[in-house]
Amino acid sequence: MRAYVVVFPGSNCDRDVVHSLATRLKTPVLTLWYEENHLPSDADLVVLPGGFSYGDYLRCGAMAATAPILQGIKNYAENGGLVLGICNGFQILTEARLLPGALLANKNLKFICRQCTVRVERTDTPFTSNLQIGQVLKMPIAHHEGLYFLPPEDLKRVLANRQVVFRYCSNDGTVDEENNPNGSIENIAGVVNERGNVLGLMPHPERASEKILGSEDGGLIWDSVALWLAKRGRR
């Protein structure tokens, strides 16, 4: 498979995603500069990494959502290409309207960096194809604007379409207010678009794919993508 990681001015998890994907899947991972306006034809996965694109001085992700590369990503997603936005990448995808909802300031109005656990809600997406429903993954969060929000009507639609892929939960998989680190609606930590090929995720799988970093669970997401692609003849 061929993965690409987009670099915006201010991205700071781009190298981490490259390292994590490359070491886990033993595959070359390339970067894409934000000024490109279309994606390489061999792309199997495009990741929008975490960081502070343009400093996030405006709404998080708002500036990056207007970058030339986003047009390329929209076309790519429309053709069924796999897109993953992590943290700031998730914020960019909501700003670009590739994903529903918005990410607001955490409930405590502070930056939160800590280990978290999320429950897998769906396994029929490319990103979770090798996981079990109810499986608990340990992955850290690190954000100031991670409170996922949707107006009631949109929430109804997102739930009806089964777009929620991950929910914050306890170690044993209990989803409740106590295990909601940032006040996200319905404990939502990750959502996909209706088609299921664009995922936004607040926790950082790339920070959880090596044992020495405290968790390898994020690597299971990379494995899922690789498996899903392999089944479709992409190696």
Add this chain to the structure above:
Amino acid sequence: MNYKTVGLRKEEYLAIKKMLGREPNESELRILGVMWSEHCSYKSTRSILKMFNSEGKHVIQGPGENAGIVDIGGGWAAAFKVESHNHPSAVEPYQGAATGVGGIIRDILAVGAWPTACLDGLFFGKTPNNSTLSLIEGVVAGIGGYGNAVGVPTVGGKTFFDDSYEGNPLVNAMCVGTVHQESVITSRTAKVGQWVVLLGSRTGRDGIAGAAFASTELAEDTKSSKPQVQIGDPFVEKLLIECCHELLKDKLIASMQDMGAAGITSSASEIAAKSGTGIHIYAEKVPTREANMTPWEIALSESQERMLLIIEPDNFDKVKKCAEKWLLECALIGEITSDKRFRITNHGETVVDLPAEMVGGGCPVIDWPSQKPAYLENIKVEKKYEVPQERFKELFLSVLTDPNVRDKSWIYEQYDHMVQTNTVAGPGNPVSVIRIKENGTFLALSMDCDPWSCWLDPYNGGAESFLKAARPLWACGAEVLGMTDCLNYPSPESPENYWVLKESVRGLAQAAKDLECPVVSGNVSLYNESPGKKILPSPLVGIVGLLRDLDTFLPSGRMEAKDILFLVGPEKGSLAGSLFQRIMDGTIQGKPTPYDADLERKFKERAIKTSKEKCCSSVRVIGSGGLAISIAKECIFAQKGARINIAPELLKRPEFLFGEGRPRAIYSVKPSMVSLFESIWRDFGLLKIGTVIEDHTLDISGLANFTLQEILGCWRG
């Protein structure tokens, strides 16, 4: 406008006149006022800093450059330094702390290194009043706001609470970077004919003469000092890091300086002085943020996120192109000359013309009068304490809930401590461990300081400040490579303060030398006083150690059920200046146990051997709060209980349970490895104190019994 208004002393002014053979003009006087300030010239401490040993087998670059550099194997090196941003943080906590982080990251960048990790030493008032709380909140948000955005993880540090810091908090930022040994950049390599390029933010009026502001006591009305505080822009800093590293990769940079204190003046004159050349700056070519800035304002502006590059003229177009890619301003502002002068012209008119060496290095050293403080005679009396059995539990809990001991996750969870995916042991641990992807090794980092010991007994307190940072590194199995220090003190102009400064640095230097830890970089911050108050002597120590792999790394907070708990080292610690004493009666007195090089060396050897033999699950060096608190912390972090069995006559003596200082540690020893462990420590001092249990309770010899829940609740607060 005279020498006094720019902060110079008469003898300094006379020295200037003598060196120049004429009166300095107004711009020159302003520039020398800043460059000869304490902050830039180290005039009060240059003689003191000579006490430090900076040589060692791992040292690649000692003090004098932007950061110290040590060998970490495989052709790679670690660059590191700590710096203070105390006064700006007192006036404007968020920006003061944020720009402190930004400044130290640029220091690391300036030697060609990639910034890999930050640590912070924070000293605040203890009484939780509104001003202290908002100050803490601002400082923490500032460190996070900057470090998080720039993508350098904040992996550890030291937080200390005492009311002497109320009104004058200490914010010390340390950064560690990695650099290939062949790619180290120095300020000594500029050549005549090369061009001077300013990369990064535009130059504004912010922070003009900030260095001079840092060299006096804080005024009653700190708001009047706001113009001296700079504003940080972490986004531009991130772009600077990326851009500089792209230029470094293409070998387009001959020499480089970050622009911190005294801005262009300091960075440009330093390159010229160290390279043995002159430098000519064209003030009108510097891109400014506001109109009508005078040449001296441009020369002294401390606008953040700027780097001064020295490049070959042929490379300018490539440099400019790279800067454009990273959305940065890039301007040709001068050239390297042969005349050894620091010259600034504005539209052809000479504004400043000084010998380059004189600007940064000309200031005469001051040896302030020094006198042993009278108070030291009155506090020597050792006070006897007893802990009545029925009060033990209450006392234990009040030490555990002291802000100095309590959980700091409310601080460090606001910092991204995981970005760059290298953090193996993050904040909350006695030692932070980061992986170095470049060569497969790991760096172990620690930071500590013992202000009350320094106050009670400056020489031994200085040594203890070093040892508090060094012992956990030895215990985790790391090979110590070198250290950096931030010497935070009140005004040197009081003979008693100056004596304490000299003595505590003497102790620190002696211990570091004896235990083979070269001092490769550092910073001095004097005049830490606010009206009616001065800070405790606070020499902060940051140490970098090397772990070749994680195989022999011995962590803390990992004890396992059925392990046997041992105390190694002297049975008693010292109560003088301990947290116990501060909580018991608030009067600080007594004499901390004198520094014993031989005992520390023995501890170091055995600690390293213990980690190599892999006979333990966990270790915790005894620090603040003594043995009792160390046991509690092990239980908290390991999520295990413990049954402690200690002879009643020992328990009666608070020196045993609550004493601090001296090389003491608790080891959680694997049951099958006890005899091996005992053989290592037998001749040092060894006491079996209990066992680790699965059950979530801590029982201390039947004297007190706690559930883990109870301890955790108190500690989290």
